[in-house]
Amino acid sequence: MKRWLIYGLLTVGLISCQDVIEVDTPTEDPRLIVDALIRVDTTEAFTFVEVKVSETRSFFETVPPAGLQQITLTGLDGGFGEILIEEVPGSGIYSKLVSTQGLIGEEIFLQIDFEDEFYVAYAEFQPTAPFDSVVQGPGGLFDEDDIEVMVTYTDDGDRDDWYLFDFDLAEFLTSRDQFYQGQQFSFSYFYNQEIEPGTEVEISIMGVDDRFHDYMSKVIEQSSQNFGFFETPSLTVRGNLINATEIDNIENFDNTNTTGNFALGYFAIVQEYTTTLTIEANE
Numbered sequence: 001m002k003r004w005l006i007y008g009l010l011t012v013g014l015i016s017c018q019d020v021i022e023v024d025t026p027t028e029d030p031r032l033i034v035d036a037l038i039r040v041d042t043t044e045a046f047t048f049v050e051v052k053v054s055e056t057r058s059f060f061e062t063v064p065p066a067g068l069q070q071i072t073l074t075g076l077d078g079g080f081g082e083i084l085i086e087e088v089p090g091s092g093i094y095s096k097l098v099s100t101q102g103l104i105g106e107e108i109f110l111q112i113d114f115e116d117e118f119y120v121a122y123a124e125f126q127p128t129a130p131f132d133s134v135v136q137g138p139g140g141l142f143d144e145d146d147i148e149v150m151v152t153y154t155d156d157g158d159r160d161d162w163y164l165f166d167f168d169l170a171e172f173l174t175s176r177d178q179f180y181q182g183q184q185f186s187f188s189y190f191y192n193q194e195i196e197p198g199t200e201v202e203i204s205i206m207g208v209d210d211r212f213h214d215y216m217s218k219v220i221e222q223s224s225q226n227f228g229f230f231e232t233p234s235l236t237v238r239g240n241l242i243n244a245t246e247i248d249n250i251e252n253f254d255n256t257n258t259t260g261n262f263a264l265g266y267f268a269i270v271q272e273y274t275t276t277l278t279i280e281a282n283e
Helices: 002-016 100-104 210-223
Strands: 032-040 046-055 070-075 081-083 093-099 108-114 117-123 131-136 148-154 162-166 172-176 184-190 200-208 238-243 262-278
Touching: 032 100, 032 108, 032 117, 032 238, 046 070, 046 100, 046 108, 081 093, 093 100, 100 262, 108 262, 117 262, 131 262, 148 200, 162 210, 172 210, 200 210, 210 238, 210 262
Parallel strands: 032 262
Antiparallel strands: 032 046, 046 093, 070 081, 070 108, 108 117, 117 238, 131 148, 148 184, 162 172, 162 200, 200 262, 238 262
């Protein structure tokens, strides 16, 4: 009798495990995602500009590229103007080789025309300091297998600086010179993932303004480094791209009160210094 009772309880348990659980996933209208971070090497006469545009979709769905009507970069002083081209149709990647001096010489206006609406943003070139050195450290304090990178650079004492570091492999870090202005500064960065010895990582230092610094700090905090640079964050982080379709400068000067009317992502033009480091096994 006890044996049949046990069998019966097991059978009920197995059947109950097959119940379908319906989960309400978050949904919203598709929204543009714009990766318009333009990295500039000022020693080069020309800069390859690349802007990636995609659309959000419902939870668990893939993120498709966006087909634009047009995307342009225009200098507010009238000395620069370029139309970006989608070289591979359907890729959502728009690019062009442009004059570096034209790109950094004035404030640049980005306009994206999409489905008879247009999104706009402004950016001004932000300089930065070069690396003094980038070397691999001895490893973590708590785990000797952690990969440590030791970064040293000297801040420019004549200006306030905000920094964005790209450690490759979708890992980023922000910093500002509030406590080391005009001084040489060193810090260690520990990767959040295993890296095989012999792997080459490309490490960059970029100059950003305070708004982009704050934006990236929020993206890094919310993402926990689990997705690409401008993929949809776990919570919506508003960048600097607005939907300006209804702005006519006569009766309607802005749409800041329309809280949901914007694109995800950011438009920025930054000076970048890059170095390559080959990861070695910790001793």
